[in-house]
Amino acid sequence: MSELTVPYDVILNSLSDGVYVCDRNRRITYWNASAERITGWSSTDVLGRTCAEDILAHVDKDGHRLCGKEHCPLHRSMITGTVSTLPIIAYARSKDGKRIPMQITAAPLIDDDGAVVGGVETFRDLRPLMGDLKRARLIQKNLLTRPLPRDNRLRLAAFYMPFDLVGGDYYAVRQLGPDQFGFILADLEGHGTAPALYMMHLKTLWDRHYPRMRAPADFATAVNRDLAEVFGGDVSFACAVCGLIDLKTQTLHLASAGGPPPIRCREDGAQVLQVSNGLPLGATEEFSYEETALSISPGDAFLFVTDGTFEIDNARQEQLGIEGLIGVLEQLDYPATPLDMSRLEEQLLLFSNEIRLPDDLTILEIGCPNPRAEAGTS
Numbered sequence: 001m002s003e004l005t006v007p008y009d010v011i012l013n014s015l016s017d018g019v020y021v022c023d024r025n026r027r028i029t030y031w032n033a034s035a036e037r038i039t040g041w042s043s044t045d046v047l048g049r050t051c052a053e054d055i056l057a058h059v060d061k062d063g064h065r066l067c068g069k070e071h072c073p074l075h076r077s078m079i080t081g082t083v084s085t086l087p088i089i090a091y092a093r094s095k096d097g098k099r100i101p102m103q104i105t106a107a108p109l110i111d112d113d114g115a116v117v118g119g120v121e122t123f124r125d126l127r128p129l130m131g132d133l134k135r136a137r138l139i140q141k142n143l144l145t146r147p148l149p150r151d152n153r154l155r156l157a158a159f160y161m162p163f164d165l166v167g168g169d170y171y172a173v174r175q176l177g178p179d180q181f182g183f184i185l186a187d188l189e190g191h192g193t194a195p196a197l198y199m200m201h202l203k204t205l206w207d208r209h210y211p212r213m214r215a216p217a218d219f220a221t222a223v224n225r226d227l228a229e230v231f232g233g234d235v236s237f238a239c240a241v242c243g244l245i246d247l248k249t250q251t252l253h254l255a256s257a258g259g260p261p262p263i264r265c266r267e268d269g270a271q272v273l274q275v276s277n278g279l280p281l282g283a284t285e286e287f288s289y290e291e292t293a294l295s296i297s298p299g300d301a302f303l304f305v306t307d308g309t310f311e312i313d314n315a316r317q318e319q320l321g322i323e324g325l326i327g328v329l330e331q332l333d334y335p336a337t338p339l340d341m342s343r344l345e346e347q348l349l350l351f352s353n354e355i356r357l358p359d360d361l362t363i364l365e366i367g368c369p370n371p372r373a374e375a376g377t378s
Contacts, residue, residue, distance in 0.1 A: 018102075018123045021109070022074060024116070026050045038102070038125045040095030051121075056092035058104075060356070061165060066090055077106040078119040080315050088356055089126070089164055101126040133193075137165045140196060143203055149175040153247055155301075155367025156181075159341045160360075161308075167360035168195025169306050170238075172206050174213070179248035182213030185259065185364045186240035186281065187306040194236075201230055202238060202281075216242040216255035220281065220289040224257065227282035237280035241304050242289075245296075245366065252294040252302065252366075257281045260310070263303040263326060264294075265335045270326045300368040301335040308359030312352045320351055339365060 009032075012019050018035035022028055027050050031043040039056065046055055051067070051074065058066035066072055066088075077084050084106045091099045102123040109118040126133075140162075148156040158171050168188030176182050186202055188195035205223045212219040220242045227238065241259035245252055254262070258280035262273050276290040310325040320328075328347045332340065341363075348357060 015122075016124075018125075019120065020046070020051075021118060021120045022051055022078075023118045024078070026052055026072075026075065026078075026119075028055075029118070035123075038094075038100065038123070039092060045095070054093075058090045058092050061089050061091075073104055073106040074119045074121045078108045078116050081108050081110065081116050082315075083107040092123070101130045133165045136193070136196060137162075140166050140199070143200075144171065148173050149181060151175070151181075151247075154181065154245070155365070157339070157365040157367075159339070159363045159365075161341070161345065161357070161362070163308070163357070163360045164193075166193060166196035168199050169308075169360040169362040170199045170202050170206075171362055171364050172203070172210075173364075174210050176211070176214060176244070179246060180214065181245040181247075182210055182216075182219070182243070183245070183304075183364065183366075184213075184219075184240060184242050185304045185306065185362065186238045187259070187308075187360065187362070188238045189236050189280075198230070198236060198238070202227065213242065213244055215291070216244050216253050217289040217291040220255040220257050220278070221287065224279075224281045224283075224287055224289070225285055228285040231282045237283040239280045239307070243304075245368075250296045252296055254292045254294065255289045256292070257289060258283075260305055260307055260322060263305070263322070263329075265301040265303060265329065266297075266299065267336055270329060272322055272326070296368045298368070302366040302368070303329075304364040304366070306360060306362045308357060308361035309348070309363060312348055312358060314351055320348070324351070335367075339363070 013033040015032065016034055018038045019032040020028055020035050021030035027048060028046050031046050036042050041055060049055060054067050060066055064071065073084055073088055088104045089101065090104050091101055094100050103126055104121060104123045106119060106121045108116045109120060111117050144160050148158065156173055160169060168190060170186045171184065173181060173183040184206060188198045205226050209219055209222045212222055239258040241262065242255045242257065243252060254275050256275050256277045258277060261275055264271050264273055273294060275292040278289040279287050310320050310322045312320040328344065331347065332343055
């Protein structure tokens with residue numbers, strides 16, 4: 001049987017995804033049929049022009065401009081010589097001026113001598129899915145941006161940045177009594193639509209079981225059992241930290257279910273706290289969690305984070321790690337200066353040399369009593 005020989009342009013023009021190729025100077029040398037169908041720009045319009053001319057005028061899901069050397073996925077791929085393993089959701093401008101949501105991947109073109117001679121970018125039209133995703137994002141945003149409890153003896157703040165339009169991180173804080181506050185920070189395995197749906201169910205379980213948070217280990221055991229039943233045979237789980245803040249006894253009670261350890265920040269430095277850690281929620285139906293009690297001192301600030309804040313690799317495949325995250329916080333003069341998430345994101349992106357972070361990122365900040373705050377309530 002003879003081999004089938006098909007010209008590469010026939011193959012590329014058969015794809016439903018848009019594809020274009022650039023040389024080392026980012027001059028467009030190829031533009032497939034689907035690229036024209038999706039954007040309205042023909043090959044005659046774009047061949048010989050550079051992608052830096054803002055033909056597609058990419059912006060990310062938050063409106064940040066991507067065209068230009070600093071944030072261009074294709075340029076970064078060519079400079080690093082690596083394929084972008086994380087698809088990027090962006091918005092491109094069509095020829096008629098409309099914004100098109102698309103998923104982008106980029107890869108360098110490497111010759112036989114190992115030299116980067118250009119790059120290729122593929123993009124998928126997300127318009128058929130975007131309506132539902134936007135509604136899902138709005139629902140999730142409303143769930144996660146409800147006001148946190150207010151008490152002048154306590155500073156509570158939460159910062160949430162989903163990897164995609166929707167994410168799989170969840171946090172909640174609730175006052176349980178005059179001096180007690182329960183909280184959870186959870187990270188559903190993976191990112192995208194499926195973890196976002198499981199996150200909604202986790203929210204339901206929080207509403208059902210939060211009174212148990214006076215004993216965080218009991219709360220974790222109950223939620224674990226219910227979540228395992230929901231997951232069924234699906235290989236899913238939620239890494240979480242469940243906690244109780246007791247201002248009367250100046251104690252923080254924690255039950256960790258595979259979550260990252262908390263960071264205690266003081267003006268003289270930060271420390272990773274060791275706590276008893278159990279299996280992630282939902283990993284197995286029956287598991288009993290242990291509780292760790294930590295003392296609270298005036299001026300303490302505790303940070304509870306999901307792994308998207310520190311499981312970040314740079315171009316040399318070196319991971320930032322939680323100690324590296326502490327170094328970044330020190331550069332930002334935290335906790336003497338309030339945590340600025342835009343500056344933190346900037347530093348994390350600078351380390352990764354990418355245009356986006358690899359996972360959902362959530363930080364729950366608990367600032368504990370100081371003498372002046374206590375005096376104001378006496």
